[in-house]
Amino acid sequence: MKDTLTIALSKGRLLDDALVLLRKAGIELAESDTNSRKLVIADTQKRFQFFMLKPIDVPTYVEYGVADAGIAGRDVLVESTADIHQPLDLRIGYCRMVVAAPKAAARQNYRELSAVRIATKYPRITTEYFTQRGVPVEIIPLSGSVELAPLLGLSDRIVDLVSSGRTLAENGLQVVEPIMDISARLVVNRASYQIKRKQVIDLIDRLAQVVEK
Amino acid sequence: MKTLTQIPLGTQLLFGKAAKKRRRIERTIFSVFEHWDYEEIIPPIFDYYDVFAKGMGAELEDTIYRFIDREGNVLALRPEFTSLVAKSVATRLADQPKPLRLCYCGEVLRYETPRGGRQREFFQIGVEHIGGEKIQADAEIILVAIESLKKLGIRKFQINLGEIGYFAGIVERIDFSQGDLVKIKKLIDLKDTAGLKAELERLSLSERRKNIILSLVHLTGNSDTIKTARQLVSNEKSLEALENLGALVAELKKHKIDEHIAIDLSEVRGIDYYTGTIFKIYVPGLGFEIGGGGRYDNLLKNFGCDLPSVGFSFSLERLMSLEN
Numbered sequence: 001m002k003d004t005l006t007i008a009l010s011k012g013r014l015l016d017d018a019l020v021l022l023r024k025a026g027i028e029l030a031e032s033d034t035n036s037r038k039l040v041i042a043d044t045q046k047r048f049q050f051f052m053l054k055p056i057d058v059p060t061y062v063e064y065g066v067a068d069a070g071i072a073g074r075d076v077l078v079e080s081t082a083d084i085h086q087p088l089d090l091r092i093g094y095c096r097m098v099v100a101a102p103k104a105a106a107r108q109n110y111r112e113l114s115a116v117r118i119a120t121k122y123p124r125i126t127t128e129y130f131t132q133r134g135v136p137v138e139i140i141p142l143s144g145s146v147e148l149a150p151l152l153g154l155s156d157r158i159v160d161l162v163s164s165g166r167t168l169a170e171n172g173l174q175v176v177e178p179i180m181d182i183s184a185r186l187v188v189n190r191a192s193y194q195i196k197r198k199q200v201i202d203l204i205d206r207l208a209q210v211v212e213k
Numbered sequence: 214m215k216t217l218t219q220i221p222l223g224t225q226l227l228f229g230k231a232a233k234k235r236r237r238i239e240r241t242i243f244s245v246f247e248h249w250d251y252e253e254i255i256p257p258i259f260d261y262y263d264v265f266a267k268g269m270g271a272e273l274e275d276t277i278y279r280f281i282d283r284e285g286n287v288l289a290l291r292p293e294f295t296s297l298v299a300k301s302v303a304t305r306l307a308d309q310p311k312p313l314r315l316c317y318c319g320e321v322l323r324y325e326t327p328r329g330g331r332q333r334e335f336f337q338i339g340v341e342h343i344g345g346e347k348i349q350a351d352a353e354i355i356l357v358a359i360e361s362l363k364k365l366g367i368r369k370f371q372i373n374l375g376e377i378g379y380f381a382g383i384v385e386r387i388d389f390s391q392g393d394l395v396k397i398k399k400l401i402d403l404k405d406t407a408g409l410k411a412e413l414e415r416l417s418l419s420e421r422r423k424n425i426i427l428s429l430v431h432l433t434g435n436s437d438t439i440k441t442a443r444q445l446v447s448n449e450k451s452l453e454a455l456e457n458l459g460a461l462v463a464e465l466k467k468h469k470i471d472e473h474i475a476i477d478l479s480e481v482r483g484i485d486y487y488t489g490t491i492f493k494i495y496v497p498g499l500g501f502e503i504g505g506g507g508r509y510d511n512l513l514k515n516f517g518c519d520l521p522s523v524g525f526s527f528s529l530e531r532l533m534s535l536e537n
Contacts, residue, residue, distance in 0.1 A: 063329045065500020083329055087430075089407035188404070191495045191502065194475065195371055197433060 005048050005192075005199045008062055008070035010055035014184055017092035018071045024210040059084060059187065068192035069203060074182045075161060079122045085193055087204050088186040091212050095163040095183075097125065099176040102150050105157060106174050111135060119149030120159040129159070129179055147171040223325070223333025231533070235336075238365060238532050239318055242338050245361045249353070251316035251340050256297035258320070262287040268296045268512055270485025271395065276323040290322040295486065295509065295524055298341045303516035311344030311520065318529075330501040330531055339506065339526025343513070348457070350523050351490045351508065352464040358494060358504065358525055359470055367535065370496045370503070373433070373477040376458045377491055377507070379442060380481045382450030383425055387418065397426065402482040404430050432478035436462050442478050454489070461490060486512045490523065496535060503531045 009018055019029060027048060033041040041050045051067055058072040059082035073093050077086065099118075100106075110116045111133065119140040120126045130137035140155045147167055149155040161182060162168055162175065186207055193200050220226075227235055243253070262279050269277060269292060278290040291297055294317050302313055318338040325331045340357060342350045355372060362370050380401075384394060393416060400409040406427065413423045425445050432442055439462070443455050458476070465474055480491060491507035506525025513520045 063500065065498070085404040086408075087404040087406060189500050191500050193404070194373055194433065194477065194493075194495050195497050197475075201431070 003199070004042075004046070005069060005196060005203060006051065006067045007048055007203075008051045008053050008058045008067035008072075010058050010070075010072055010076075010184075011052050012055055014055065014071065014073060014093045015052075018090070018184065021090060021092060021207065021210060025206040027206070056080065062187050062189050065189045065191050067189070068196060069186060069188045069200065071184055072187055073184050074180070075122065075125075077185060077187065078180070079124050081124065082187075083190070085188040085190060086185045087188060088207055088211065090184045090186055090207065093182070093184040095161045097122070097159065097179040097182055098162050099129075099157055099159055099179065100147075100162070100168055100173045101157040101176050102172055103174060105150070106176050110157065110176070116157060117155045118157050118159055119146050119155035121146060122159055125179065126159045147173060221333075223327040223331075225332065225334070225530075235529060235533055238529060239338060241364050242361045242527065243316070243318065245357060245364050246316040246340055249314065249340075249357050249360075251314040251357070254298060254301065254315045254317050255319070256291070256294065256301060256317065259288050259290050260297060260300070262289040264300055265289050265292055265296050267515060268299075268484060268486035268509075269293070271391075272482070273323075273484060276325055278322050278324055292323045293321055293484065294319070294337060294339065294526065295341060295484075296512065298524075299343075299509070299512045299522065300516045302341075302343050302520070302522075303513045303518035307518055312346075312350065313343040314340065315343070316340045330499075330528075330534075332530060336529035337526040338529055339504075339524060341522060341524035343522040344520040345523075347489070347508070347521055347523075348460045348464055350521075351461050352468075354506065354523055354525050355465060355492065356468060356470075358506075358527075359473060361527070362494070362496075365532065367496060370473060370494055371475055372473050373475050373480070373493045373495065374458060374461065375477045375480040375491045375493075376454035376489060377481075377487050378454030378457070378489055379446075379451045379478050380429065382448045382452070382454060383422075383429070383446060385450060386448065387422060389416070398481045401426070401430055401479060404479070406430055429479055429481075432476075434476060436474075436476060438476040438478065457489060483507075492525070494527075499531060499535065501531070503535075504528055 009015060019034060028044045029041055030044055039052045053061060055073060056076045058070045059077055059080040061067040062070040062084050063082040075097055115136040115138060116130060117138045118126050119142050121143060123139045123141050126139060127137055140149060146158045146160045149158055151171060188200055265277055266274055277292045280288055282288055298315055320334050320336050322334050325333060327333060340354055342354050396412060400412055409427060413426060428445055432438055439455055439459050486509040487507040488510045489508035493502040493505035496503050504525060504527035508523040510521040513522060
């Protein structure tokens with residue numbers, strides 16, 4: 001059995017913050033590697049192996065145990081419903097998941113409508129959110145540039161992540177209501193937590209110490 | 214018609230090498246069961262829904278395939294074997310001398326999303342030990358599990374032992390609503406300390422109780438974990454659970470299998486009928502457990518015959534997926 005712990009990292013908005021956090025925890029990745037197109041990277045002391053993945057794929061790799069652990073936003077964790085441990089809130093990648101709409105639509109309470117049409121990258125969360133409120137929802141599943149959908153008349157509203165709110169504002173959208181707060185979590189495969197307990201607990205402890213309080 | 218050639222999600226077809234491998238695994242395991250005097254029982258694939266509903270518990274109940282017969286009775290495809298075996302023992306086999314050692318192999322059906330090692334139709338092979346002395350019986354079936362794995366050539370594995378009574382004792386005297394308890398269990402199961410902290414805060418528990426529940430999340434390790442766990446509690450039920458677990462560990466020590474045994478008191482999820490010892494078996498390289506089981510001392514009572522019992526099963530699909 002190999003003793004290296006494998007860790008799935010999300011490329012994109014989370015990566016830089018995650019690398020800073022790992023470095024503070026004494027786990028260094030060479031810049032020549034992180035700036036390259038390599039998908040499998042070892043840390044400089046070769047104790048860990050990192051996989052560079054699309055954020056939405058991180059929970060899957062960890063659920064199947066291909067990666068022992070991973071760093072993923074709460075958005076993709078909730079959306080994927082992967083059956084994995086989530087032992088640590090890393091307090092990076094803060095943002096909110098919200099319902100947003102163009103100004104005119106935002107003024108109208110969607111609860112008064114017979115149905116809403118929502119463009120989103122998060123069909124599962126969106127469906128649950130609206131059905132819990134008794135509003136039938138038609139999902140337009142998109143994989144990017146969700147803000148464009150209401151502008152072109154593809155949907156009435158969107159469900160997406162907002163951090164500064166600039167993208168929304170620049171596209172003439174405003175927040176209708178928040179759905180949940182998002183931050184990144186350390187996630188761990190169930191079997192790895194048991195079989196590689198020492199290494200996993202060591203990783204959790206190291207990161208817990210450097211997470212901003 | 215499209216459905217003529219389509220395959221329903223979560224079903225499988227085995228042929229050629231795979232079918233041979235599967236039968237070989239079954240025969241190997243059955244030879245071990247037989248050696249330990251377990252007799253095969255072949256229960257029906259469907260029975261009345263009520264037979265299963267209670268034992269599965271609120272969380273898994275929804276996964277049962279149910280249907281209505283022509284008289285209007287609610288029936289169900291078996292989602293597990295233990296309830297069927299318990300029913301048979303409490304009725305047809307009530308007169309047989311105890312302990313009863315029974316084994317089974319066959320498909321079970323649950324409506325689950327096929328992913329992460331789960332199928333809708335999957336195969337279990339396992340044993341039930343009914344009406345025996347508790348610690349002895351627990352130890353015996355764990356030894357049966359270990360021997361089965363070894364006979365299959367699986368040398369590296371870990372058996373995580375837990376005790377349902379430990380957590381039950383802790384929450385027993387807290388006034389949780391059913392919904393709150395489900396939420397707390399789920400957060401413990403996810404090891405989501407942050408979420409758990411927030412939830413406990415909301416329920417305004419005492420500092421001491423909050424700390425016990427938060428400590429539970431990482432109560433895993435070697436036999437020292439039992440000592441740590443003992444320091445946390447003072448209620449009788451939890452203490453008794455730890456005593457049982459300690460006795461089981463001591464019993465297993467006699468058989469020199471320490472390297473395979475770990476303690477996990479954070480395990481709070483799963484089928485509702487478990488009452489005492491529970492365990493899960495992990496093999497390196499597989500992201501989910503390969504089998505597991507536990508003690509169900511109250512299940513037979515539902516069928517009118519009060520006998521302590523314990524059992525376990527392996528997932529045949531997951532055994533198949535291991536490299537030789």
